[in-house]
Amino acid sequence: xxxxxxxxxxxxxxxxxxxxxxxxxxxxxxxxxxxxxxxxxxxxxxxxxxxxxxxxxxxxxxxxxxxxxxxxxxxxxxxxxxxxxxxxxxxxxxxxxxxxxxxxxxxxxxxxxxxxxxxxxxxxxxxxxxxxxxxxx
Numbered sequence: 001x002x003x004x005x006x007x008x009x010x011x012x013x014x015x016x017x018x019x020x021x022x023x024x025x026x027x028x029x030x031x032x033x034x035x036x037x038x039x040x041x042x043x044x045x046x047x048x049x050x051x052x053x054x055x056x057x058x059x060x061x062x063x064x065x066x067x068x069x070x071x072x073x074x075x076x077x078x079x080x081x082x083x084x085x086x087x088x089x090x091x092x093x094x095x096x097x098x099x100x101x102x103x104x105x106x107x108x109x110x111x112x113x114x115x116x117x118x119x120x121x122x123x124x125x126x127x128x129x130x131x132x133x134x135x136x137x
Contacts, residue, residue, distance in 0.1 A: 005029075006037060009045050035062045042072055042081075051084045058088030066094045073103040079110035081110075086113065090120030098122050 004027045005012050005019035012019055029037075039062075041053035054072070057065040065088070069091060072085040082104075089095045092109065100117060 004044070006040055009043060011027070021041065035064060038062070039068050040064050042068055042085075047078060047080070050078070050081050054081065054088045055085035056082075058091035061092050063092060063094055066092060070095065070099070070103060080114045083112040083116035085112070086116040086120055090116075090123050097124055 001014075003012050003014050003023060004010065004026055005016075005026065007024035008019060008022040010019065010021040011019075012026070018025055035057070036061075038053045038057050042050045042057075042065075044050050044053070050136070054069060057069065061069070069085045069089050069092075073082050073089075076080075076082050076085070086100060086104075089100065100120060104113060104117065
């Protein structure tokens, strides 16, 4: 099994107390809040980990992750991660449709990113339209 420093994401030994690459105290990093760990996991070198982290951040509606998720959309080359970040931002809120569209303007969005953007924009528009239920009580 591989172990990584959760600050610099370099491979380290299982019982390493201090990262030989960046000096981070692994015990202190292990005691951080879960959301903070997930935000750092957005930069993990294994491709599935950042996607899962973005998903969980969205499910938790972790507002403090919004700036980092926006950065992921603007800088990552991974279309799966960008799509996960878009969906997470849609669940969390704190982002406008124009911000999401602008973040994707740096490159041609993949089918995954376009689908995620479509879902989020539909979610945003349904939240802004008042409900039209009949009140017959």
